[in-house]
Amino acid sequence: MASYVIGDVQGCFKQLQSLLAKINFDPKADELWFCGDLVARGPDSLATLRFIHALGTKAKIVLGNHDLHFLACVYGFAKVDPKDQLDELLKAPDLSELVNWLQQQPLMHFDAERNVLLVHAGLAPDWDLSVALTTTAEVSQLLKDSPEKLFAVMYGNTPSLWSDAKTDEDRWRFAINSCTRMRFCLSNGALELKEKRHPEKVTTLRPWYEFWERKSHPMIFFGHWAALMGHSPVDGIYALDTGCVWGNYLTAYCIETTQRYSVCD
Structure with missing residues (x-):
C-alpha cells in the first residue's frame, strides 16, 4: 500500500488522471x-468531485478556501464567481449528494500513528497541535450540523x-482563515491574508x-x-500546490518512499 498526498486539483480532472x-x-x-481546493477555476470540478467521492475510504480530504466558498454559494451565503467555472457542478443531478459529502470533510486530517x-493552507503561529486539532474539529462538526450558522x-x-x-464566531473564523487562507504572518504571528507572492519578494x-x-x-x-x-x-x-490550474504542474508525494511525481498539461 502507498499513500500519495496531492496538491490543489481545482477542477483539473484530466491532469489528475494523468x-x-x-x-x-x-x-x-x-x-x-x-x-x-478540489474545485473552482479549472474546467472539470464536477468530474473531480464525482471521482474523489467514489474513492470512498481510499481518499483523505481536507477542505480549502475554494471548497468552502462553493458550499457557501450553495447555501446562499456567497455569490458564484464566473471564473470558478462551477455552472456544470451547480446544475448536476447529484449536487445534493456531493454537497453533503463535501460537508463531512474536515479542515485538518491527522494520522497519529504515522x-x-x-x-490546506497552514497552522497559526500561536497554536500548538492540540489547539489546532480541537478547534478545527469544532468547526468541522458545525459544518456538518449547522452549516448556515457557520457560513x-x-x-x-x-x-x-x-x-x-x-x-x-471569532474562533471559527480564525480557524478557517488559518487552515484555508493564510500564507504569511506579521512578525508577532498575526495572520496576513492578502499577500500571495513568493517569500523572496516579500x-x-x-x-x-x-x-x-x-x-x-x-x-x-x-x-x-x-x-x-x-x-x-x-x-x-511540505508544500504541494504547484499551480496546475495556472498551467503548471499537479504534484503527488508518496509518504512511504518520499518520492515526488508531477504532470503538466
Missing part, C-alpha cells in the same frame, strides 16, 4: 490524500491573532511555516500557495 496513471495508482491498495498532518460568520479577516478570538512578512520551524510538529503537508512551486525550506513541512 498523475494517477504516472504513479500507477491502485484504488484497491493505495490511498490518496488531497490538500483541499504522525502526519494534512491541511453566516465565515467571511472576514479578523481576528488576526488567536488571543483575540473571544467568541465562538520582506515585511514571514511565511507561516517559519513559526513552526522550532516547534515540535508532525510531518505537515499543505497546498494553497502556488508561488512556492512545491518548495518549503522547513524540514518536515
Whole structure:
C-alpha cells in the first residue's frame, strides 16, 4: 500500500488522471490524500468531485478556501464567481449528494500513528497541535450540523491573532482563515491574508511555516500557495500546490518512499 498526498486539483480532472496513471495508482491498495481546493477555476470540478467521492475510504480530504466558498454559494451565503467555472457542478443531478459529502470533510486530517498532518493552507503561529486539532474539529462538526450558522460568520479577516478570538464566531473564523487562507504572518504571528507572492519578494512578512520551524510538529503537508512551486525550506513541512490550474504542474508525494511525481498539461 502507498499513500500519495496531492496538491490543489481545482477542477483539473484530466491532469489528475494523468498523475494517477504516472504513479500507477491502485484504488484497491493505495490511498490518496488531497490538500483541499478540489474545485473552482479549472474546467472539470464536477468530474473531480464525482471521482474523489467514489474513492470512498481510499481518499483523505481536507477542505480549502475554494471548497468552502462553493458550499457557501450553495447555501446562499456567497455569490458564484464566473471564473470558478462551477455552472456544470451547480446544475448536476447529484449536487445534493456531493454537497453533503463535501460537508463531512474536515479542515485538518491527522494520522497519529504515522504522525502526519494534512491541511490546506497552514497552522497559526500561536497554536500548538492540540489547539489546532480541537478547534478545527469544532468547526468541522458545525459544518456538518449547522452549516448556515457557520457560513453566516465565515467571511472576514479578523481576528488576526488567536488571543483575540473571544467568541465562538471569532474562533471559527480564525480557524478557517488559518487552515484555508493564510500564507504569511506579521512578525508577532498575526495572520496576513492578502499577500500571495513568493517569500523572496516579500520582506515585511514571514511565511507561516517559519513559526513552526522550532516547534515540535508532525510531518505537515499543505497546498494553497502556488508561488512556492512545491518548495518549503522547513524540514518536515511540505508544500504541494504547484499551480496546475495556472498551467503548471499537479504534484503527488508518496509518504512511504518520499518520492515526488508531477504532470503538466
